[in-house]
Amino acid sequence: MAKLKGKTVAASEVEMIEVVLPNDTNPLGNVLGGRVMHLIDMAGAVAAHRHSRRILVTASVDYLDFVHPIRVGQFIILKSRVTRVFHTSIEVEVRVFREDYMTGERLQTSSAFVTYVALDETGRPRLVPALIVRSREERQRYREALERRRHRLAMAKRAHLRYFDKWQPKRR
Numbered sequence: 001m002a003k004l005k006g007k008t009v010a011a012s013e014v015e016m017i018e019v020v021l022p023n024d025t026n027p028l029g030n031v032l033g034g035r036v037m038h039l040i041d042m043a044g045a046v047a048a049h050r051h052s053r054r055i056l057v058t059a060s061v062d063y064l065d066f067v068h069p070i071r072v073g074q075f076i077i078l079k080s081r082v083t084r085v086f087h088t089s090i091e092v093e094v095r096v097f098r099e100d101y102m103t104g105e106r107l108q109t110s111s112a113f114v115t116y117v118a119l120d121e122t123g124r125p126r127l128v129p130a131l132i133v134r135s136r137e138e139r140q141r142y143r144e145a146l147e148r149r150r151h152r153l154a155m156a157k158r159a160h161l162r163y164f165d166k167w168q169p170k171r172r
């Protein structure tokens with residue numbers, strides 16, 4: 001099989017901005033967690049698609065806190081970047097910020113690592129291009145991704161065994 005050409009982190013970086021509208025908020029005027037989760041998945045998927053140019057599914061989202069509320073009328077800003085590619089999976093870091101349009105104050109409200117898996121037309125996992133890391137920060141995030149992956153796969157295995165009514169590993 002021909003070797004896939006690697007791509008840089010910068011080639012797939014994404015910044016998305018939306019205004020928080022009343023329909024996306026609770027009675028206190030704070031954005032709903034589910035809306036933020038949807039936007040995280042979208043921002044992450046765009047970066048993963050730009051990197052891979054493949055059909056993708058979301059396999060997991062690591063640890064998600066909502067540290068500060070984002071109020072109706074404020075901007076919600078999502079920044080995503082690919083941190084590491086393994087074989088068929090791509091880890092993307094998504095950071096969420098709120099920005100006040102009157103004062104310009106910007107504050108990070110969440111951060112998550114989302115894993116996407118590339119599939120072929122028959123739905124089987126498929127290899128993705130390597131990630132070219134250049135800066136010190138990119139190399140550090142890349143190194144740390146290995147430990148995150150170990151932890152996430154171990155947690156997933158444990159959780160599936162423990163919390164699924166009947167867990168049956170897939171057979172191919």
Ligand SMILES: CC(C)(COP(=O)(O)OP(=O)(O)OC[C@H]1O[C@@H](n2cnc3c(N)ncnc32)[C@H](O)[C@@H]1OP(=O)(O)O)[C@@H](O)C(=O)NCCC(=O)NCCS
Nearest residue numbers: 057058059060086087088089090115117125152153156170
């Ligand atoms: C994600 C999915 C394709 C993985 O299938 P699988 O049978 O476990 O596939 P494999 O064992 O061959 O693993 C394929 C890759 O997925 C990764 N993977 C599997 N489960 C994972 C998890 N919980 N978290 C992160 N990565 C995971 C594996 O590490 C592997 O990565 P690699 O090739 O880079 O090493 C499958 O579970 C699926 O289709 N899930 C539904 C996805 C979906 O519909 N998402 C939308 C929300 S419902």
